[in-house]
Amino acid sequence: MELKTIVLTKGKEKSLERKHPWLFSGAINRIISDSGEAPFNGELIEIVDSKNNFLATGHFSDATIAVRIISFKQEKINQAFWTNKVQMAYNVRESLGLTNNPSTNIYRLMHAEGDGLPGLVIDYYNGTAIIQAHSIGIYNAIDEISKALQNVYGEDLIAIYNKSAESLAKQTSEEVENGYIYQNGDSNLVGLENDNQFNLDWINGQKTGFFLDQRENRKLIAEYSKGKKVLNTFCYSGGFSVYALKAGAKEVHSVDSSQKAIDLVDENIKLNGLKKHKSFTSDTLDYLKENKIDYDVIILDPPAYAKNQKAKHNAIQGYKRLNLMALKQIKPGGILFTFSCSQAVNRKLFYDTIVAAAIEAGRNIRVLNHLSQPADHPVNIYHPEGEYLKGLVLHVE
Ligand code: SAH
Numbered sequence: 001m002e003l004k005t006i007v008l009t010k011g012k013e014k015s016l017e018r019k020h021p022w023l024f025s026g027a028i029n030r031i032i033s034d035s036g037e038a039p040f041n042g043e044l045i046e047i048v049d050s051k052n053n054f055l056a057t058g059h060f061s062d063a064t065i066a067v068r069i070i071s072f073k074q075e076k077i078n079q080a081f082w083t084n085k086v087q088m089a090y091n092v093r094e095s096l097g098l099t100n101n102p103s104t105n106i107y108r109l110m111h112a113e114g115d116g117l118p119g120l121v122i123d124y125y126n127g128t129a130i131i132q133a134h135s136i137g138i139y140n141a142i143d144e145i146s147k148a149l150q151n152v153y154g155e156d157l158i159a160i161y162n163k164s165a166e167s168l169a170k171q172t173s174e175e176v177e178n179g180y181i182y183q184n185g186d187s188n189l190v191g192l193e194n195d196n197q198f199n200l201d202w203i204n205g206q207k208t209g210f211f212l213d214q215r216e217n218r219k220l221i222a223e224y225s226k227g228k229k230v231l232n233t234f235c236y237s238g239g240f241s242v243y244a245l246k247a248g249a250k251e252v253h254s255v256d257s258s259q260k261a262i263d264l265v266d267e268n269i270k271l272n273g274l275k276k277h278k279s280f281t282s283d284t285l286d287y288l289k290e291n292k293i294d295y296d297v298i299i300l301d302p303p304a305y306a307k308n309q310k311a312k313h314n315a316i317q318g319y320k321r322l323n324l325m326a327l328k329q330i331k332p333g334g335i336l337f338t339f340s341c342s343q344a345v346n347r348k349l350f351y352d353t354i355v356a357a358a359i360e361a362g363r364n365i366r367v368l369n370h371l372s373q374p375a376d377h378p379v380n381i382y383h384p385e386g387e388y389l390k391g392l393v394l395h396v397e
Helices: 079-095 136-140 142-156 212-225 239-246 259-271 284-290 309-329 347-361
Strands: 004-008 022-024 028-032 044-048 054-060 065-071 106-111 120-125 128-133 159-162 179-183 190-193 196-199 229-233 251-256 277-281 297-300 334-340 365-371 390-396
Touching (some): 004 054, 044 065, 079 120, 079 142, 106 190, 106 212, 120 142, 128 136, 128 142, 190 212, 196 239, 212 239, 212 334, 212 365, 229 239, 229 284, 239 251, 239 259, 251 259, 259 277, 284 309, 297 309, 309 334, 309 347, 334 365
Parallel strands (some): 004 044, 128 159, 229 251, 229 297, 251 277, 297 334
Antiparallel strands (some): 004 028, 044 054, 054 065, 106 120, 120 128, 159 179, 190 196, 334 390, 365 390
């Protein structure tokens, strides 16, 4: 079957020549379709420049981002293509020491644009792969992606679970249901991260079930926690809390507005045989307002305040308010771990926002560490927008 072809307006091929993985609708001159029909949402489509030179193949969508590119080569998008992409992503995780690691058996296998497949996230949880499709084009290829995972992992793969209902909800009126698409045994429901145990619940949990992107930063919290009183806000399943207690924290308090999250923290604390922990189901700002804050270490890891460019201004106000409150209240000599996972707020903007909060707090503050996302959440060098997780460790006098 011939693919439909998008012909670009002259001069609009530059970003694709630089391998940026998105084609914006404004670059399109016309669409050639033998049948005369317009491409459907998710349809595989070819892009050529104004002189008919091949540029890329990707998934069409009737939106500002008109095509998400999955290949810059003139090649068939068949089973071998998908298997090769999954294998390449696997090889990177192997070289990071994640695939056969007795201390860590949960990691991100496929990180969308960062691994050359916009719209596809796959997390590997101790034998079970969770697929999260963020585009209809990827969702339509889910059988090939599932086969690719079986080809790459072989007998070691216990199950594949499709967790795309939430991520696709706004893109299609068709019903997308979460559920297992492959099973070859009973899944392990406990995973290891740097020898810490965590309950895994991809069915009821947020996103794919666990926030793998804080792995390296959790290791760092351990270094700052010995003998300290630690507050972990926006704690979700309590990753930072477990690491801090294992490292000998005097006491850890975990705060999340979701009761389900708090239940997960309590389970994970128990699972690791830890004590000296209290959890609070509360809004973080309310908690900071209503309680006497005498913590040595505070972690602020809010959800993405800006999901798009339009929400940026309000997001910045939100980050400033939250950080100001923590900076004003933390004990002298205290350590603040502060994060933003909003893609629309870049590293510089986040830094400047923290500077603004610091000025208003009026305290002497040192920047000790600049934090980021770990290597299994790679950034495609031609897609700087993919660097989404930013963090700072601050010493507050
Ligand atoms: N730090 C976590 C991940 C945080 S995800 C980890 O290491 O796993 C963000 C969390 O913030 C979610 O669990 C969500 O329930 C919680 N949340 C969202 N809004 C909140 C608010 N206003 N106050 C407290 N928690 C909130």
